Amino acid sequence: MTSKRPKPLFKVAAEFNVATQSIVDTLNDNGFDAANRPNFKITPEMYVALDEVYGEDKAKSADHEKAREEYESRRSQMMNQRNDSVTIDNVLEPIEDSIGLEPEDKTADLEPEDDGSKDEADLEPEADLEPEEDQEEDEKAKAKKKAEKEAKEEEEAKKKEAAKKKEEEEKKKAEKEKAEKAAKEEKEAKEKEEKAKAEAKAKKEKSKDTEAEEDSDSDSEDEDVKDSKEDEEEEEIIRGAAGKLKGTKVLGKASFTSDIADKKKRKTRKRRKDRKDDSSSKKDDSSSKSRKTSKKKRKKKTEIDETDVDKMMRETMKKMQSSKTVGSKRSKRRRERKEEREEELQKQAELEELESDIVETTEFITANELADLLDVGVNDIISVCMSIGLMITINQRLDAGTIELVAEEFGKEVEFIDAEELDEELTIPEDEEEDLHPRAPIITVMGHVDHGKTSLLDYIREEKVAAGEAGGITQHVGAYQVVHNDNEITFLDTPGHEAFTAMRSRGAQATDIVILVVAGDDSVMPQTIEAINHAKAAGVPIVVAINKMDKEGVNPDRIKAELSEHDVIVEEYGGQVQYAEVSAHTGQGIEDLLEKVLIEAELLELKANADRRADGVVLEARLDKGKGIVANILVQGGTLEVGDPFVAGPCYGRVRAMENDRGKRIQKAGPSTPVQLMGFDDMPQAGDKLIVADDEKTAKEVASERMQIRREQAMRSTKHMTLDDISRRLALGEVSELNIIIKADVDGSIEALSGSLQKLGTDEVSVNIIHTGAGAISESDVLLASASDAIIIGFQVRPTAQARKLAEEEEIDIRLFSVIYDAVDEVRDALEGLLSPEIKEQMMGVVDVREIFKVSKVGTIAGCYVTEGKVERNNPIRLVRDGVVIYDGEIDALKRFKDDVKEVTSGYECGISIKGYNDIKVGDQIESYKITEQKRTLEDSAG
Numbered sequence: 001m002t003s004k005r006p007k008p009l010f011k012v013a014a015e016f017n018v019a020t021q022s023i024v025d026t027l028n029d030n031g032f033d034a035a036n037r038p039n040f041k042i043t044p045e046m047y048v049a050l051d052e053v054y055g056e057d058k059a060k061s062a063d064h065e066k067a068r069e070e071y072e073s074r075r076s077q078m079m080n081q082r083n084d085s086v087t088i089d090n091v092l093e094p095i096e097d098s099i100g101l102e103p104e105d106k107t108a109d110l111e112p113e114d115d116g117s118k119d120e121a122d123l124e125p126e127a128d129l130e131p132e133e134d135q136e137e138d139e140k141a142k143a144k145k146k147a148e149k150e151a152k153e154e155e156e157a158k159k160k161e162a163a164k165k166k167e168e169e170e171k172k173k174a175e176k177e178k179a180e181k182a183a184k185e186e187k188e189a190k191e192k193e194e195k196a197k198a199e200a201k202a203k204k205e206k207s208k209d210t211e212a213e214e215d216s217d218s219d220s221e222d223e224d225v226k227d228s229k230e231d232e233e234e235e236e237i238i239r240g241a242a243g244k245l246k247g248t249k250v251l252g253k254a255s256f257t258s259d260i261a262d263k264k265k266r267k268t269r270k271r272r273k274d275r276k277d278d279s280s281s282k283k284d285d286s287s288s289k290s291r292k293t294s295k296k297k298r299k300k301k302t303e304i305d306e307t308d309v310d311k312m313m314r315e316t317m318k319k320m321q322s323s324k325t326v327g328s329k330r331s332k333r334r335r336e337r338k339e340e341r342e343e344e345l346q347k348q349a350e351l352e353e354l355e356s357d358i359v360e361t362t363e364f365i366t367a368n369e370l371a372d373l374l375d376v377g378v379n380d381i382i383s384v385c386m387s388i389g390l391m392i393t394i395n396q397r398l399d400a401g402t403i404e405l406v407a408e409e410f411g412k413e414v415e416f417i418d419a420e421e422l423d424e425e426l427t428i429p430e431d432e433e434e435d436l437h438p439r440a441p442i443i444t445v446m447g448h449v450d451h452g453k454t455s456l457l458d459y460i461r462e463e464k465v466a467a468g469e470a471g472g473i474t475q476h477v478g479a480y481q482v483v484h485n486d487n488e489i490t491f492l493d494t495p496g497h498e499a500f501t502a503m504r505s506r507g508a509q510a511t512d513i514v515i516l517v518v519a520g521d522d523s524v525m526p527q528t529i530e531a532i533n534h535a536k537a538a539g540v541p542i543v544v545a546i547n548k549m550d551k552e553g554v555n556p557d558r559i560k561a562e563l564s565e566h567d568v569i570v571e572e573y574g575g576q577v578q579y580a581e582v583s584a585h586t587g588q589g590i591e592d593l594l595e596k597v598l599i600e601a602e603l604l605e606l607k608a609n610a611d612r613r614a615d616g617v618v619l620e621a622r623l624d625k626g627k628g629i630v631a632n633i634l635v636q637g638g639t640l641e642v643g644d645p646f647v648a649g650p651c652y653g654r655v656r657a658m659e660n661d662r663g664k665r666i667q668k669a670g671p672s673t674p675v676q677l678m679g680f681d682d683m684p685q686a687g688d689k690l691i692v693a694d695d696e697k698t699a700k701e702v703a704s705e706r707m708q709i710r711r712e713q714a715m716r717s718t719k720h721m722t723l724d725d726i727s728r729r730l731a732l733g734e735v736s737e738l739n740i741i742i743k744a745d746v747d748g749s750i751e752a753l754s755g756s757l758q759k760l761g762t763d764e765v766s767v768n769i770i771h772t773g774a775g776a777i778s779e780s781d782v783l784l785a786s787a788s789d790a791i792i793i794g795f796q797v798r799p800t801a802q803a804r805k806l807a808e809e810e811e812i813d814i815r816l817f818s819v820i821y822d823a824v825d826e827v828r829d830a831l832e833g834l835l836s837p838e839i840k841e842q843m844m845g846v847v848d849v850r851e852i853f854k855v856s857k858v859g860t861i862a863g864c865y866v867t868e869g870k871v872e873r874n875n876p877i878r879l880v881r882d883g884v885v886i887y888d889g890e891i892d893a894l895k896r897f898k899d900d901v902k903e904v905t906s907g908y909e910c911g912i913s914i915k916g917y918n919d920i921k922v923g924d925q926i927e928s929y930k931i932t933e934q935k936r937t938l939e940d941s942a943g
């Protein structure tokens with residue numbers, strides 16, 4: 001079968017049942033240019049060439065695949081058993097499996113299930129009794145064993161000539177059929193038969209001995225029988241057993257557990273292996289035939305065995321069926337099962353009854369809603385509240401405590417859930433299997449600071465981001481889609497694992513695979529371990545990228561060893577984690593990495609239904625001066641279209657316009673596509689789930705209900721704020737709280753910061769994030785801080801002039817950062833009362849950009865006016881637009897008229913150009929600052 005589309009190498013290798021290297025070698029020998037990469041594309045021409053060489057092997061490949069699956073499932077079954085009890089048999093298992101892989105294949109060829117079903121068709125009662133495959137197999141195994149056992153007992157006593165003849169006839173028939181298939185094969189079969197006969201003589205002796213010793217596990221297994229001569233004899237024996245079996249009572253006694261059956265299977269397999277060894281060594285001695293021929297022969301032998309065993313089993317089944325004892329046993333079992341089923345149903349009913357006592361709701365529902373929920377009159381609710389000293393009105397929203405109390409009065413238990421989970425009108429029905437189609441994997445890159453996450457993403461999407469970021473740190477969650485070898489991959493650009501966790505905590509898991517970046521010149525670091533733990537907790541597979549391979553002294557082996565200590569075991573070390581050695585600078589190994597990601601994705605069989613109402617997750621949101629509220633959305637299911645009404649957390653809207661990750665307007669976005677969406681009524685938060693509603697009215701209703709609940713929650717949660725300065729409280733040894741307001745450039749940064757800061761809380765000091773928001777620090781932020789004794793942390797943002805003034809008046813501490821870790825460190829130090837020497841930033845001057853000049857070759861020159869302090873050419877600068885830092889860099893040229901100058905002081909005009917940055921606009925501010933190292937004082941730390 002030739003495919004019209006190119007196929008990846010690893011698939012073709014599996015199809016042909018050949019090593020990838022062999023495929024590559026063959027292709028190269030045939031004049032193709034092939035590389036041994038798992039995803040290397042095999043063109044139809046190559047395929048034809050391969051088919052010529054490996055066609056024969058390919059014929060077996062379908063079975064191979066099936067056998068592999070069976071092998072895998074059996075292996076995992078055995079692994080489970082091994083965990084239960086470690087026996088010598090168990091310990092021997094892996095070796096047997098690996099050696100016995102071929103016989104396993106044959107087992108698959110034999111298709112015991114099919115045979116069983118045929119039997120069932122023939123033998124009705126059996127079909128009734130054995131609906132489950134496992135039981136069927138057990139039954140068969142038992143039956144086979146019984147038959148065998150009886151047969152062995154009768155072995156010397158009875159010889160049934162008729163049966164023998166019949167068997168021989170059938171055998172001949174089978175051989176004839178094979179002869180028809182291929183004359184060549186027949187020849188081989190004959191050769192084999194002769195040879196087998198010779199072998200059998202020796203074996204017969206041996207097997208008799210063995211069987212005498214182990215009568216109960218006397219090789220009922222199909223694949224166990226090793227040669228035709230032996231088969232003949234065994235079949236003979238079966239016939240002999242027929243009469244005996246009819247009246248057997250032993251069946252009632254012998255109740256094999258699956259464990260025993262399995263053990264026996266293992267035993268027989270082991271012995272088979274031994275025998276095989278024997279015979280193969282004999283073969284080696286006696287014959288100089290090629291390996292290929294002997295392989296074929298062995299295969300043929302098994303085919304004969306299959307027919308024989310099949311027959312044998314049918315016989316046994318018939319006998320069992322006709323047995324009275326068996327029948328009564330079965331009806332007893334049937335009764336038992338019926339009872340079990342009834343018991344289960346009863347348990348389920350009880351559970352349902354119990355569950356009906358639990359009501360699900362959100363906090364802050366009104367008294368009226370609670371009455372509906374509890375199925376009582378609202379007056380009853382009000383009177384219960386009165387009895388506990390609460391005067392409420394019908395429309396009053398109740399907090400969790402009150403709801404719980406009231407519900408208890410009516411004998412119900414309350415389970416509080418997210419407002420989002422309650423909106424039934426928005427729930428998307430589960431997708432039908434046939435509607436699901438493959439989708440692009442969504443990848444999160446995680447790793448320790450500076451191990452090269454941003455650089456890696458940059459390289460992959462061939463754009464530069466790291467250069468424009470303050471401190472080279474990834475500061476917000478973005479998403480990008482790349483195409484690799486015709487396969488799409490969606491990358492989420494997160495600041496370490498914080499955003500990943502923040503999103504997950506809201507039930508929004510947006511990641512399919514984690515690329516764990518570890519710098520090859522460094523080692524596994526704390527954040528690497530955290531990332532591993534986060535990925536594991538989320539059940540997301542990891543692909544390891546050992547980065548910076550271009551550097552001298554990198555030691556990937558050490559890193560692999562270190563990773564294995566944290567249960568990330570790469571394939572090379574016997575694990576299942578894929579890894580690639582890469583350099584984000586030179587691009588080395590990145591192809592390989594992407595291929596491994598795609599393989600991992602293929603294993604996950606990621607699918608989505610594009611043909612339904614869309615849903616997705618908000619990655620970040622911000623206010624754009626021109627566009628209004630813009631949110632970065634990752635569509636997870638369905639297709640999002642311009643014009644769709646939607647709800648996202650407590651916000652709603654209609655898709656006004658969408659842009660893809662390259663800034664291009666698009667009309668539709670399917671699963672795994674990141675888009676910038678315009679059309680929100682309010683600013684959603686990262687992690688909010690977006691769901692398309694049937695109409696805008698529904699969307700609005702749902703959103704406003706959620707908004708009310710959130711407002712209520714926000715109001716009540718900030719009610720009890722009482723906080724003095726941290727260090728004083730610490731000194732007094734009081735339990736204290738640190739209230740923080742976070743303002744940042746984008747929502748992703750807020751998520752990252754608040755997650756990290758909240759974690760700093762200890763038993764003594766807890767950290768409360770009382771308000772967060774994107775954009776400049778405003779007057780209302782300062783007022784809130786003043787009302788709740790909070791400090792304000794500004795990340796990549798600046799206070800407005802009024803806010804700055806108000807903060808001074810109210811003595812509010814505003815701390816500005818450009819690097820997340822600095823903010824975290826500073827708060828941690830404050831909480832711990834540490835006064836360590838620190839690098840501090842000192843603002844030197846502020847200039848307003850009043851005019852812009854574009855000069856060819858030079859770039860943009862900003863005509864500026866220094867409003868505060870002074871600007872020095874050698875000091876770093878920041879470009880601030882609408883209170884948000886948009887660039888951190890250096891001055892290229894500082895001029896007064898036409899002259900280069902070293903500094904310009906307040907009240908003077910000057911011309912400034914920024915190194916590597918030309919997008920300066922009128923109205924921007926340039927801040928000049930200086931880094932100083934200083935000893936922190938108590939006053940500093942107290943703010």
Ligand SMILES: Nc1nc2c(ncn2[C@@H]2O[C@H](COP(=O)(O)OP(=O)(O)OP(=O)(O)O)[C@@H](O)[C@H]2O)c(=O)[nH]1
Pocket residue numbers: 447448449450451452453454455456466471472473474496547548549550551582583584585586
């Ligand atoms: N030689 C070499 N340097 C690299 C490579 N990848 C990244 N770097 C450098 O390592 C430093 C950190 O890289 P980033 O990409 O900013 O690292 P990150 O993990 O995103 O760091 P954070 O955003 O701070 O968490 C930068 O100076 C990069 O130039 C690489 O493959 N080879």
